[in-house]
Amino acid sequence: MKIYGQKREIIINSFKNGDITVAVYGLGKMGLPLVAIFADNGAKVIGADINPDVVETINKGINTVKEEPGLDELVYKNVKEGRLKATTNLVEASQDSDVMVILVPTLLDENNIPDIKIVESVCENIAEGLEEGDFVILESTAPPGTTDHIKTILEKSGLKAEKYWGLAHCPERTSSGRAIRDITQSYPKVVGGINPKSTETAEALYSVINEKGVIPVSDAKTAEAVKVFEGIYRDVNIALANELALICEELEINAIEAFKVANTQPYSNIHLPGVGVGGHCIPVYPYFLKTPRKGLIRLARKINDFMPQYTVNLVVKGLKTFEKKIENSNIMVLGISFRGGVKEIRWSPSLTIIKLLKGFGANVFVYDPLFNPGEIEELGVRYADQFDDMDCVVIASDHKEFRGYDWKEIGKKMRTKVVVDGRQIVDPDQLRKLGYIYLGIGYI
Template sequence: MNSNRQTRTGLYGSALAPDDQRRAFRDGAVPVAVYGLGKMGLPLAAVYADVTGNVVGVDIDADVVQTVNDGGCHVAKEPGLPELVAEQVECGAFRATTDSVAAARSAAVHVVIVPTPLTEDREPDLAAFEAVLDSIADGLALGDTVIVECTVPPGTSADLVVPYLESKSGVSRDEFGVAFCPERTSSGRALRDITASHPKVVGGVDSESTRVAALLYGEITSNEVIPVCDATTAEAVKLFEGVYRDVNIALANELARVRDDLGIDVTAAIEAANTQPYCNIHAPGPGVGGHCIPWYPYFITSRVETETPLLHTARAVNDSMPTFTADTLRDELAATGRDIADSTVAVLGVTYRPGVAETRATPAAGVIDRLCDLGATVVAADPMLDADSIASFGATPVSLSALAERELDAVVVVTPHEEFDDIDWAAFDDLVVIDGRGTLGDIGHRVYQIGGGPRGTTPDTVGSEQVPQATETDGGPRR
């Protein structure tokens, strides 16, 4: 056991009464270290600081650490977060460091929320996670509790974290706790989600770990805390949430792909179907992006021997949507007598989600690649990204202010940032537009909405066909 520790109160196996443990937690006698200060980790650390008054945040990025210690916030468009970080730093409840070992030696609760991406072989990459475990092991002591919030394959807490920490720390297995609490937070509403929006699910590798995790999160959230039977079950909860959405979106996308054969507005049919309480079909679109939904199926499939054809099929359908989107534009241009190979196309939105500067697994990448393969000249605009980031996807960056100066033949709206609401569509002549998310109204051009079909067009561009405008959506379930 490491003896170079500051005096603090560990809760695992504590002889204190539960009320006294809660009081110690809220009074700062139970120091907390949060490992990872990204877009989910910083809000979590700030909330812990607000509750306990004694949090150190750990990040490998020295600029992030300096920003936090200066009372700043590097996470954009997160309501209330800049103010909360500044407040907690100013009152001494929150500080940041790159020294993960020192942080571990000072903490009694260790909260891990670092990225767990996929390798090129679609295997979960736990390198960053294991690096954090090395630091925690160096400072682990009797009574500590380790809580994993980042998404990991089922069995990670029991099969990796516990033996890893025991072997490297010298602390006996029955002297520290390990629990999993799935992060259930969305960008743009992180503080609300952490503290109130959703029940907190907790599961430990033993009953005492579950008890401690439930006690801690009972102080963090005003919502319900749901203890499950073990950590592996809690790990599966997060994955099942993501897989449900992936399969559901794949269903919506497959229905959208048969829209032209059926001759109906699929999005309108989905909206009407969802008025039945047992139906909750999500919205179709140009693909599924981010570091969550596209990756979670592989966290499961990489750990099981049983075949999972539905998970693989859903991934294949959703992965095919960027190509479907570009090919639909090709066909729409051909219907007006234009060749996509001679066309200049603007892609609007390169991030995977509106208002979030995140491009991992963004559908825009596949759309741009396919348009380039078809011979189109591709420009792209995104208010969340700089020119170099946009150019890295193979498109020529263009600002929104300069968009009207380009001689465009077509536009593909992949990610509907609110800044696109100000586009003067009348400044363009005879555009063909693919509306990826159903967010455009009547813009005076030929528009094809994925799932909705042609709409909002004038008679001289589509003959006598007049299709009602589809209901706008934010990309979630249609109701």
């Protein structure tokens, strides 16, 4: 059923009754949870993706985003009950749908200029199937102004936006591994249409799946700004934590202790310092703003980008206490994921740390519980899950597993006992008692 401009109750009821068909473009970490939630609330859903393996697996009822809790069951149930299917035919998905949601990656090129080519190409596909009464939603995070820009591509359908079909930006306010919870119950959905009718249509749609409600904003550009600002807020605050941690090192105080106590006051919310900021969201979104070109936001990026180098400086310092050079030393890097529990290496600071260590001539070994040996070796580094003859261990990801390590046993195997903890995983006092040289970010 076509829903653009329909009454709120009609949209809500037809969603729940399965009278609306929604196509979601992009079945990744964000797209698949959304697809499963739409289907579980009654809609008929077509997941459209260019990856035939992903499509085939989902059509068997198998979840392809393993780190998302609860998604196995949702995908299985909704495929089995006939509400969810996947396809690589992007045009047909548009032809067969009433609502088309775009949730493909939005990236940066090599000069850090926003690259929305994938969104644009999906819009070309949607335009071929666009009909009167359809409703298009951009959920991918995008530079403010993108929704207005894609309107012109979608109008290649020959149908004028606003008059014949609606368009809104409704950003994903979540992160990998917690999408189901966030989409359904953590915080309200933000929706901004290209006209009031589009905003109202989006408000009705998302009110079905989000129990925290929906916040309609003035227009699509405001909704785009909300999402980009949320990411920038984190980037700038992590940079502040990193800078303060470096100052704490000079002052010879424990940053984590100072931050925790400072944060008992309600106006202070100092974040955790670490080896840097990764993933394809937080380090990317600052570049989605064309202005300011200089200033705090850019400076924060610089500070966060410096942290992998700082981590390697700690390795050099640690090895020096054994009169060792980094060249030809055996260094074990624990973790390549940018965040604990998430299998994602895009913009991961670990990759920069590894590159810098290799540049110094170190023998770099990598272990990450979420990656198999083949996947690690594909990155041009050696896989190791033992610590024999290591000269230094660098903890670069905050995977839970690393917290349970027996450092007494590990120490017996290492050649020189240096640990550089970039994620506050180990207890410095305990390690020092065991005879380690401990250097960390956040603790002295």
